């Protein structure tokens with residue numbers, strides 16, 4: 571197999587757009603998204619996810635299109651479509667299915683004598699999905715044999731959005747392929763953009779499993795810290811003091827307790843538990859971690875009510891301000907945000923709940939509290955956006971005299987609250 575002359579990325583979201591730009595800096599690249607409005611915006615240099623600067627998009631040589639026929643003669647196809655879960659936490663493969671069937675239909679029309687196309691999936695999924703679910707769909711639609719008429723690959727996305735340090739350039743990329751020859755080409759292509767290097771997994775299933783276990787590990791560790799924090803809180807012990815003390819041991823790994831939202835960490839474990847079930851194994855530990863992290867919103871909601879009561883206020887007469895509504899700090903992604911869930915749940919027991927996020931649109935529902943003089947019976951720092959973390963004094967000043975300051979992010983040090991005249995509680 572020869573080194574491909576071009577790359578075509580299918581799905582230009584958080585993962586796909588930066589990847590397309592990275593490939594475009596190295597070789598002819600096409601970015602395809604079936605959402606036409608996304609293509610119109612990107613052509614104008616507007617990334618609605620606010621991950622990529624406008625000038626990087628407009629200065630790039632990439633071709634942006636919502637016309638799937640770009641896939642027909644593509645030599646190296648990378649799929650980065652979403653892999654969410656259903657209401658009952660089972661893998662929702664509908665987008666992988668439609669992308670695979672579109673690719674298969676395109677390949678059926680491919681010119682005779684064209685090179686063997688390579689199709690690399692980057693969407694997070696369970697071990698076996700690429701070869702046992704996507705491959706047969708492409709086979710059926712293209713009438714080509716998987717591993718012969720086209721070659722599959724898998725390379726998990728690892729970039730931590732909102733984190734300038736861990737990027738495509740600085741993080742080793744795991745790659746894998748269905749055949750030895752295909753894997754070599756996939757490794758060579760990714761080596762162009764993964765400046766920190768590539769790690770060749772022995773097969774596709776291993777690469778798929780490696781991605782999902784990375785997020786399972788993170789979910790479980792946070793669950794352990796959430797559970798510990800709630801136990802120590804009931805014992806009247808400051809959990810961050812405990813973690814500081816334990817952290818002096820060489821093999822204690824410290825995590826920050828908190829809300830686990832978004833579309834990776836709370837979702838990916840269910841892909842593995844589903845696949846485990848298929849092979850007759852109940853993944854109890856993984857599911858227990860999920861249950862702890864999913865249960866944090868009501869636990870924290872009750873805690874805030876208790877704190878407000880302790881501060882001598884009635885929740886039904888108190889105004890609460892929740893700072894941050896995205897699913898994590900310094901990203902503009904509101905999908906499956908636990909800060910939103912928390913705000914919604916507080917609205918049932920407090921007089922009013924004001925929400926503010928600097929990444930939201932400024933309007934009546936998202937007015938900057940730092941610009942006004944309203945003060946709140948309780949202020950909850952729910953998301954560690956830099957704007958908040960770098961101005962803890964201004965955050966504190968939003969609390970009414972004798973009110974409650976809650977930090978769910980580990981951003982406020984006790985030393986910053988020594989002269990606070992209300993009640994301070996951190997997770």
Ligand SMILES: NC(=O)c1ccc[n+]([C@@H]2O[C@H](COP(=O)([O-])OP(=O)(O)OC[C@H]3O[C@@H](n4cnc5c(N)ncnc54)[C@H](O)[C@@H]3O)[C@@H](O)[C@H]2O)c1
Nearest residue numbers: 581582583584585603604605650651652653669693694727
């Ligand atoms: N966002 C992250 O932080 C992150 C990190 C690692 C891995 N992942 C994984 O990467 C995958 C993509 O996630 P994302 O956050 O980039 O998703 P996203 O929702 O931001 O973007 C997906 C894009 O794919 C497009 N799309 C959907 N179906 C399509 C189709 N059939 N053809 C063409 N385009 C299609 C959508 O219009 C959208 O623009 C998921 O599997 C996710 O789990 C995401």
